[in-house]
Amino acid sequence: MIFAFKKLSGKTLSVLSILKIFHLEHNIQVKLDFSKCCDTLQINENEIVYGNFSIINYLTKVKRNPYQNEKLWWVAHQLQDVIQIKKNDEVVEKKKQVKTDNVKSLNRILEQQKYLEGEELSETDIIAYIKLKRVKPEVKTQGKLQKWQNAVGAIVDPILTSTENEFNPQIIAFHEEKRKKQEEINKRKEQHQNAKKQAKDDQNKGKQQQQQQQQQQQQQQQQQQQQQQQQQQQQQQQQQQQQQQQQQQQSQQQQQSNKIKQKEEISQDYLKQFSAQKIIRTNLGQQILPQKDKRNVLITSALPYVNNVPHLGNIIGCVLSADVFARYSRLRGYNTLYICGTDEYGTATEVKAIQEKMTPQEICTKFHQIHKEVYDWFDIDFDYFGRTSTPIHTEITQEIFNHLHPKYTTQKSSPQTYCTSCKMYLADRYVSGVCPHCQYEDARGDQCDNCGKLLDPVELINSKCYICKNQPEIKETKHIYINLPDIQEKLEKWIHSTSQTGLWSQNSYNVSKAWLKLGLKERCITRDLKWGVQVPLDEYKDKVFYVWFDAPIGYLSITANFIKEWKQWWMNPENVELFQFMGKDNVPFHTVIFPSTLMGTEQNYTLLKTISTTEYLNYEDGKFSKSRSTGVFGDNAQDTQIPNEIFRYYLLINRPEKSDTIFTWQDFANKNNNELLPNLGNLVNRALNFIYKNYNKSIPNVELNQLNGKDEEFINLFMNKFKNEYLDAFEKVEIKDALRKAMELSSLVNKYIQDEKAWEKEQKESKRSDVILFVAVNAIRLVSALIEPFMPSVSAKINFTLGFNQRTEKDDVLFKHVLSYDNNVSALLNLVNPGQPINQPVPIFREFKPEEVERWRQLYKGQI
DSSP states (O other): OEEEESSOOHHHHHHHHHHHHHOGGGTOEEEEOTTOSSOEEEOSSSOEEESHHHHHHHHHHHSSSOOSOHHHHHHHHHOOOOOOOTTOHHHHHHHHHHHHHHHHHHHHHHHHHTOOSSTTOOHHHHHHHHHHHTSOTTSOOOHHHHHHHHHHHHHHHHHHHHHHHHHHHHHHHHHHHHHHHHHHHHHHHHHHHHHHHHHHHHHHHHHHHHHHHHHHHHHHHHHHHHHHHHHHHHHHHHHHHHHHHHHHHHHHHHHHHHHHHHOOOOOHHHHHHHHTOOOOOTTTTOOOOOOTTSOEEEEEEOOOBTTSOOBHHHHHHTHHHHHHHHHHHHHTTOEEEEEEEEBOOSHHHHHHHHHHTOOHHHHHHHHHHHHHHHHHHTTOOOSEEEESOSHHHHHHHHHHHHHHHHHHEEEEEEEEEEETTTTEEOOGGGEEEEOTTTOOTTEESSBOTTTOOBOOGGGOEEEEETTTOOOOEEEEEEEEEEOHHHHHHHHHHHHHHHHHHTTOOHHHHHHHHHHHHHOOOOEEOEESOSSSOBOSSGGGTTOEEOHHHHTTTHHHHHHHHHOTTTHHHHTOTTTEEEEEEEEGGGHHIIIIIHHHHHHHTTSOOOOEEEEEEEOOEEETTBOOBTTTTBSOBTTTGGGGTOOHHHHHHHHHHTOOSSSOEEEOHHHHHHHIIIIIIIIIIHHHHHHHHHHHHHTTTBOOOOOGGGOOHHHHHHHHHHHHHIIIIIHHHHHTTOHHHHHHHHHHHHHHHHHHHHHHTTTSHHHHHTTHHHHHHHHHHHHHHHHHHHHTTTOHHHHHHHHHHTTOOSOOHHHHTHHHHHHTSSSHHHHHHTSSOTTOBOOOOOOSOOOOOHHHHHHHHHHTSOOO
């Protein structure tokens, strides 16, 4: 089937979004066709559907599930843009009122139907959402409608962005060409009409002009004699004035020319365009399945808990590190899927809901959106960012438990804290008290933040209820336990084998071995709570699963919410490699408890291959603290006006891989001023500015036979370090080392240009500069790819300056392309074409001043 359109109207965007979300399996080809009078869907050679609503109606018949809400469809159909008609105020007000009434109707429908927020997404949702986006600001949305908008927008907005980025340039180019052709036609018509009119006027006026000319000639002869002397004097004066003006103009032109050569004026629009450059891969939003002929890489980062805003330490520990590796894997051409989402069940959510006087579901929706916005700003490129409070998550969790339950669970009573005032059992964070291990006075019932020990609420000394602050009593309650001792032997063999083949970090291996050495114990997997996945047994219907039993299952359920064939990733250990990224406190849950759970089902699940962990990132002289406003958190990082790429670079070069590290503003500024600015920034700015000013804004034209021994020596050194050091570091998941190697390769290009003296006059006159700069530009193109996993927006800016204005499939797998050549010279020098136009260079980095550093330090030092 082929979908053809000629402009991106709201209706067309609705159809395109529906195709990309619901009909990928039909391989519908999408193309621009400016000859069409309306949007069409060609089903076969003889059958064509015309018009948006006809196309949507046809697609709903193809899709398994028809519309689920005809009322919602009617409101979506009625929502229209406000048309400003100044001549008739009554019509304007009427259209505004119609729009307001329909928005209210949509909100009432969602309230009455209890419409799930994006969980039962249909074509109707998409149409209503896109129409609602076009509502003018005077029509406000709130309540259920606002939550529905947020949920649908999380799925649809990335598709809208990628669609507009793909087709808008083509549409603009078409209309620009059409406009120019019409202007040329109009110009020719005007010239023809003017010529015809002029000929007619000349014919009519010819006789009159002859008579007038005779009279004028007589008068002129008389006047000429009188004026000759005056004219001579005037001519002399004019000549003097002209000479002075010419001298002034030449001086001004020379000054302007020199100014342009030194630095062309950069418009604000161009600066905005340059600053907005981002890496948007061509397959963004597409569902990805494992392929037998490719290396299939499944990447997860520990699911961030939904009760708070992530700080910089959280970001580097999980999502950022995983994002770097995912971007690298895609550049290698590996079939890569990066999954993450918010962990939403458990006591922490219930407690947060009590604090903010909201329901747990409202808390989850609020903080899920906050997390998504934070990660979007940090350029985290998930394939899908989901959540655990979904029906699919409940279904998969209960299914895993049903497989585990017969052989590897036990049931027994155990003591638990019970609040007589609140009349409820107090699980985990509902209890606080003194840690029995380190005597920390504010330990939680599930874990001590001071020493990191996992706790049971009954172990706390001087415990108290979080809600009423009274001391709870101990009562017996029945729970389900996973029988870890029966799985230990199988788990131990797996850890011993996988930790070696998967190159686990030493810390991960040590933590796992410590748990095994102490001997695994039965572990409770249920809780007396309301907010969670219900236990699928009648006698436990009032209990839910412990969050650390169901949370890792979120990796599977979030994948299932994105891809129907999720089992091709998660039940395919022969063809899929699982890489997981997290902080050190999450290690035992991913190397002991979660693998034991999957092993206990005796199903063929994909288990962890490589685990990459971090220690703690501390802030200045202490720790990050939201309550004390200490440190930079994700929701206020952008308030600093510091580009996200600088934060990414500092967090990654300071990544706490083997020991705790500290974020300090002085070190942050030093890394920018002494590393990024003089190395990468200087390389790109100096080389490309020289080409822009001296080579007519184009890459020098060079043949390979112009290279000399020094050029080939540099190329071989550069390419061998790329292959043997940079790629090797990434294959070992040594992220910080890979970043260092990228910066070393950038320095190597700087040194080559400096040593070969590309700027000197003799080199320019002999055309030697052409060769040096051509080699350097190709090296810069590869350096741009080397830093893409770490600072994608910087890479995008470099590529844009080099003249690569649009992302291609080749760019998505550039490392694979480079490695396909059998020699280094061809591999490097085929990245940028000779003669390729470049865009005006703009400095990528700027120096941070001492007063700025001090201002940031004071702003985030918090309360003492």
